[in-house]
Every structure is written in C-alpha cells, then in structure tokens.
Amino acid sequence: MENKLTARRLAIVPTTNCSLKCRLCCDFLNGPVERRDIPFEEVCRDIDACFDLIDHVEWLQFVGGEVFVYRDFPKLLDYARKYRDRFDRLIIETNGTVFPKEDGQAAILAYGGDITIMVSDYGELSRACGQFMAFSQEHQIDIRLKKYHGEDQYYDGWIDNNNPHDLKEPGDVLEVNAKNCPQYICRNMHCFNGKLFRCSNSCFMQEMGLFPPKDGDFVDLRDGSRTLEEKREIIAGFYTRARRSCRYCKFKYIGVLPRHPAAEQL
Secondary structure (H helix, E strand, O other): OOOOOEEEEEOOOOOOOOOOOOOOOOOOOOOOOOEEEEHHHHHHHHHHHHHOOOOOOEEEEOOOHHHHHHOOOOHHHHHHHHHHHEEEEEEEEEEOOOOOOHHHHHHHHOOOOOOEEEEEHHHHOOOOOOHHHHHHHHHOOEEEEOOOOOOOOOHHHHHOOOOHHHHHHHHHHHHHHHHHOOOHHOOOEEEEEEEEEEEEEEEOOHOOOOOOOOOHHHHHHOOOOOHHHHHHHHHHOOOOOOHHHHHHHOHOOOOOOOOOOOOEEE
16 A cells, blocks of 8 residues: 555444433434444454554544443453554543443553543543542553533533534535534544444434435445445545535534533433
8 A cells, every 4th residue: 555544533432322311412322323332243343444444543542322331341442452553542431430340440551551531520420530530540541531510611511413404504615614623623533333434423413314325425344345445545535525414513613602511411
C-alpha cells in the first residue's frame, strides 16, 4: 500500500446496553435503538477488519452503551493488545456507574501508562466514581472526569438531539454546517456490528432505520464484494462531504442550541 490510512479516533461499540436510562441519550438508547450486546467473537472480527483497513490509529476507544456492563469486556481489552503497535493510546468511556472486577482491572493495568479512562461524572448516579479515582491513585492510571452535575457542567450540559428529522437545509448550507459539527472536528469513527461510520450519530441514526443506507456513507466491514482498497477509499472520503445523517442531526448547531441538565433519568 502506497498511501497510509490513519484515523484520529476509532471507537469500538461492543454493546448498546447501558446502566442508565437518560431522557436525552444522544445515542437514542431510550427507545429507537435496541439495547443489546454484540457477541465477543464478532467484535473481535470487526477489530481485525478495521486494522486490515487502517494503518494507524491515534486513539482506540471503547464506548457503549456502558462498556463495563459488557460481560466480555476484559477479554476485549486483552484482544486489542494484538494491535498494540498500531495505536497510540487506549481510551475507555464510562458513565462511572460500574467499577470493573479483578479481571477487568488486570486488563486495564496491562496497558501501563498508555490508557485513559474518561468518566462522565453524573453526581449521585455515577456511584463508582470514587472507586475509579482510588484506582487511579493506587496504580497511576490516567482517569479524567467530565463533570455533568451541578454548576459549570462539561460543555454546559447536554443538547436535545432526540426526535431527529430532515432539517431540509440546502445542500451548500448543509456542507458548511456539517464541517462545524464537533463530530466532524473530532473525526471520531464508530465501529458497530460490522459497520464503520464516520461518527456516532451516523452510526445510531442508521441503526434506527431513519433513512435508507447510502453507498459510501459507511463501510460494511463484512462485505466481501468490495476490495480492501475500495473500502479504504470510502474511509478516506469520510470527511470530504456531509453524510445523509447530517441532514437529520442537530449536533452541527451545538454552539447555539439550548443546554439541558445531563443524564435526567426516564
């Protein structure tokens, strides 16, 4: 391969099961998207497929749902070490409600100083926050809290991205606005159930069946009819134009949208 294909962030989603039922869940896990685990063997196959296509990843992330409710999560962390020379840092996103058991702790410690646990701190809901902080201090693990309770919430709180619908923006306006989206700026690809998307909203709106799939909006990792080079070409074009999901998504207006208290439970 002449041209290397790199990813800034590659998020693996092994589960949409979650320990919370947030009214404004941005992944639509309060009804439209089914809560379920992806079998361990299938997640591993998808990780293999991603690294067949992508030469290097800055951040390899595991996100949910809530990853620490996924029974095979320790085994998944161990499996990802197969590609340890292909990514710079492992990131775990958690809502701080569930602290890992001994096998999970061991799998985390195996990454040494090259792992970060990002905890969304929802106050009383995030009952395991103290355990995460103690674990960090004892083992010098990088843990970062995103405060989502009380005053001065991270990102000023949440937006309401529920009830997505076609915003009917003209094509040229859509293209400009889509480039203002934090999902676009972060370039955080999402891999879920055999498909690779350019962002979480593209992933979960597709999962909702909100619109018919559009060729080139995502990569079907399990599609044997496309060559690796054809799939790499699609990934290389992820950030060259708006996706169909961008027409339905309010995230591109996050700078002006009203904020709501985070993690209000149904």
